[in-house]
Amino acid sequence: MTWLDLPADTLFGLDNLPYGVFSHGERTRRAGVAVGDQVLDLSAAAEGESFGRLLGAGVLNPLLAAGPDVWADVRARVREWLSEPRHADRIRPHLVPRNEIRSHLPVEVADYVDFYSSEQHALNASRVFSGGDDLVPPNWKHLPIGYHGRAGTVVASGTPVIRPAGQRKPRKATEPSFGRSSLLDFEAEVGFVVGVGSELGAPVPIDEFPRHVFGVCLVNDWSARDLQGWEMQPLGPFLGKSFATSMSPWLVPLAALEHARVPQPAQDPEPFEYLRGAESWSLDLALEIRINGHLVSSPPFATQYWTAAQQLAHLTVNGASLRTGDLYASGTVTGPAKDQRGSLLELSWGGREPLALGDSGETRAFLEDGDEVVITASAPGPDGARIGFGEVRGTVAPAVV
Amino acid sequence: MTWLDLPADTLFGLDNLPYGVFSHGERTRRAGVAVGDQVLDLSAAAEGESFGRLLGAGVLNPLLAAGPDVWADVRARVREWLSEPRHADRIRPHLVPRNEIRSHLPVEVADYVDFYSSEQHALNASRVFSGGDDLVPPNWKHLPIGYHGRAGTVVASGTPVIRPAGQRKPRKATEPSFGRSSLLDFEAEVGFVVGVGSELGAPVPIDEFPRHVFGVCLVNDWSARDLQGWEMQPLGPFLGKSFATSMSPWLVPLAALEHARVPQPAQDPEPFEYLRGAESWSLDLALEIRINGHLVSSPPFATQYWTAAQQLAHLTVNGASLRTGDLYASGTVTGPAKDQRGSLLELSWGGREPLALGDSGETRAFLEDGDEVVITASAPGPDGARIGFGEVRGTVAPAVV
The missing domain is CATH 2.30.30.230 (Fumarylacetoacetase, N-terminal domain)
Structure with a gap:
């Protein structure tokens, strides 16, 4: 009322x-x-x-x-x-x-961490890169893999995303070259914002998740696949990600998501005790991705292998402290169906199967200058109502180099 | 006078x-x-x-x-x-x-980046892990490899370093286990602190280095090798590093280091243009590492393959912006001699050749509870004087788990 x-x-x-x-x-x-x-x-x-x-x-x-x-x-x-x-x-x-x-930006971002918690995404990434391999990495089902990103380049929704330049070495090339990224991609993710920090040396128990995390938003973890591919061994993604990460403007408080909580998919092997919570924090968010207005994918969040509560417990199990404004993202959200993939890398299968943009006659292997990517999401609320997350929006601007 | x-x-x-x-x-x-x-x-x-x-x-x-x-x-x-x-x-x-x-802490740290710029360290790491391989990664001589670390756990010198817990899987084990790190290590590094930020989308030219970087300090990038080894594929180090990174209290301004500037060692292959500066920013810093008062290593900084100016140009070439308080570290400083190695991983060759602590009769494969690690450095000043960096100090406190 x-x-x-x-x-x-x-x-x-x-x-x-x-x-x-x-x-x-x-x-x-x-x-x-x-x-x-x-x-x-x-x-x-x-x-x-x-x-x-x-x-x-x-x-x-x-x-x-x-x-x-x-x-x-x-x-x-x-x-x-x-x-x-x-x-x-x-x-x-x-x-x-x-x-x-x-x-x-709703918050001043303290540290930004990006996880890798969709099994289907990990499988797809493995298949696209190695061509046929059907395995996630050996540690993948034991811990939520994550890495630190650049907090200073987390930008508000709507900020133009300038195509980065850098080094890359296509597989068939013998030497690396320098130039504009030609494999620019998005990653549709769900972000979690820490409200209450924690002390150095004091791991946050998994069931303390709602006492630390304030709310949920949408994240586009823009990725230059060519830069990333050349640089990321052995220490992980760096310039292929750090040019921009877009964050949606509205933080949906956990309190608004009680009706979106669903049982967590089974985990095998059973995770270590610090990753086992009394309650599930799987969230039934329905994401939608549009390129230039065309709906290209509808990834489901409920089936992510690792939950945000597990991610928080893992992030701090070594004693790392939290600060107000810490942002951590789920990793690309991808479901089993073709139209549930959360990145162009997957949607175009590494560029080999360009994606049709609706009935426009246009296709995309990777993003072109001027392309606008909009990610939206909603979740169940009480009495059949839906809870909206708004959108995270970004348009690709030409490289300056 | x-x-x-x-x-x-x-x-x-x-x-x-x-x-x-x-x-x-x-x-x-x-x-x-x-x-x-x-x-x-x-x-x-x-x-x-x-x-x-x-x-x-x-x-x-x-x-x-x-x-x-x-x-x-x-x-x-x-x-x-x-x-x-x-x-x-x-x-x-x-x-x-x-x-x-x-x-x-002299600054509120914005983003923290750790590089990997000592060729000898990269070779040693490769040899210790793979046992005999004599190669740095294929991208290593084309770009200064780096990754983002956790800014929120950069701590002041003197802060106790609590032994972290986490997952690890020794090579001979078939399954991972959870517990206290038993392979706790230090890494002696040189840190650079950004004063003047930059705009998103505007790479910082290499020769602008002294207009952005204010000063230099010492960094101990504490590392739990067992956690790191299990987690770091495919997205890089995370909990194996994020429990603590110690920073020395004094920022030596670049203006104090004019007499420490030396020609940069030759680079082959010639780096891309954005990594070629008009002047060398190789710095002749002499580091010393002591464990419980015993001098165990004296790494030279002058021979690092990549300079801080090259690192800054690389960090921003994709358009990533800088903020006041950004800290980036050189990576472990290691010279060619055995007593110039910047980590216990190297000094004890992965634990296989425990390091003698002076004449004490004690040895270390990795750090034990109560061990104190002190890293100091000095550089040439005018008229034969030396410029001191003070020290970064930390003592290992027992795990809380």
């Missing part, structure tokens, strides 16, 4: 209420909550509230650091404001049409 | 003047300059100066962001204060004995 005039099929109803940072006209960066087609200026609406002081930083970090009790309090108050008619007159002036705002 | 009573053989004369952050008694975190056996409280001494406003943050980031002209200005003023007797009465109260201070 709300005094707001919400569209019937909105993905941003009162059971969602994701947080972001926006500017609008004279209003500089401020905290907002997406509701229907509007954004509540939370920084303004919360004046006088005890949590108001957490909302003036231009990023959500202070709110995230405040912890689950404050998160629950803020969420309850915002729901109350938007539900009870007695608040309507005070709150209405703080609502802004969502299509008029400019979104910014 | 100085009115200070400097020890004759000090490594912290007026040609050094490195910057750090310290606390002392009631004085909370403030900027300092090491001189002789003392520290100048720069935050206090600079009151009234135009750059005074850059020194109150408890980290050096604002000073670093201010750029080379300000760096030169501050350095000139500090030299003047410590040289000219007319300043003595005003400055003397701002000097504190260095053995009374507590040092902190």
Whole structure:
């Protein structure tokens, strides 16, 4: 129930209420909550509230650091404001049409880690590169493989993605060459943002996941496959990834995803104890990927082999500390079907089977200058409603070299 | 010339003047300059100066962001204060004995990147692991291999290093097991700290190195070889490194290292143009590594294959931006002689030839609880003087698991 005039099929109803940072006209960066087609200026609406002081930083970090009790309090108050008619007159002036705002990065990213947790993606990557091999790496089912990425080049949705240059050595070449990447790709991923940090030397138990992680977003882990292929042995991806990683503007709080929680797929072998939680954090998110407006893939998130709770436990089991604003991503989300693949590498099978863009007559092996990639997602909410994640959007800009 | 009573053989004369952050008694975190056996409280001494406003943050980031002209200005003023007797009465109260201070991280680290730029180390690593192979990876001489590490676990010198736990699979084991790392190691490295950031999409030309990098420090990139060995294929080191990376307290400005610059060793094949600079940034640093007070190695830095200027150009050639506080490290510094190796992995040849700790009768294959590792370095200054880097120190604390 709300005094707001919400569209019937909105993905941003009162059971969602994701947080972001926006500017609008004279209003500089401020905290907002997406509701229907509007954004509540939370920084303004919360004046006088005890949590108001957490909302003036231009990023959500202070709110995230405040912890689950404050998160629950803020969420309850915002729901109350938007539900009870007695608040309507005070709150209405703080609502802004969502299509008029400019979104910014919701958090100052501390460390960025990227995992590799879709079995189907790992299998596809192995098959595309080695041509036929049907195995994931030997450690893959024992631990959620991950690596650190570049936090400083995590960018807001909508930021142009400039085609990188660098070294690459095609398989048939005897020497490497330098130039623009010709194998530019996207990776559709789900991101998790840490609110409450942890102490160095103190692993975070898997069941503490919801006490540390604030919310969920979408990530496009842009990848230059040619740069990556030449550089990544022996120390992993570096310049093939670090030119840009796009993050969606809205952080959907874990509290909004209770109806999206589903049993975790069976794991064989049984993981070590630190990776076994009392509850499943598999999430039934339905992703969609569009290139230049054409739906090219619909990856399911529920069947990922490793959950975000397992990833967090693994990330800290060596005593590594967490900081507010840490972002970690799932790795490419890929399902078993052809139209559930989360990267062009898989969708075009390494470029060998160019992907048709709808009925346009166009195909893509890899991304071309001007291509726009949009990843969206939604999840089940209460009473048949859906919880929306908005979108992470990026357009390929020509190389500057 | 100085009115200070400097020890004759000090490594912290007026040609050094490195910057750090310290606390002392009631004085909370403030900027300092090491001189002789003392520290100048720069935050206090600079009151009234135009750059005074850059020194109150408890980290050096604002000073670093201010750029080379300000760096030169501050350095000139500090030299003047410590040289000219007319300043003595005003400055003397701002000097504190260095053995009374507590040092902190000099900067808030933005992104941390670790390179792999000693050819001898790469060869040794290859030989230890594969047993006899005499080759560096095929890309190694074409690009400075690097990867992102965890910025949030870069710790100040002196911070205890808690032995991590995690998964490992010894070669002869058929299944991985979970437990405390038994192959804990150090890596002696040289670190470079970025002052002036750069824009996304704009590679930093190699000759712009001194306009972006503020100064140099020492880094101990602690490594759990068993965790690292099991996890690092295919995406690189992760938990085997992320439990702690120690950084020395004093940033030696590039301006203090003019006499340490030496010609770069020949590179074959000739690197791509973006890796060819007009001037050499090879630096003649002499490192020393002590375990429990015993000198175990003296790695030379001058012969590293890739320089810090090449590393910076490579790091940004894909358009990745820099931020103030970015830290990147050289990779393990290892020379050709046995007593020039920069890690225990090499010094004990993978544990097969335990290293004698001086005449103590003790040996080490890998680090034991309670072991203290201290890395120091010095470089040529003017007139036969030496420029000291101080030390990065850490003691192994028992695992908590």
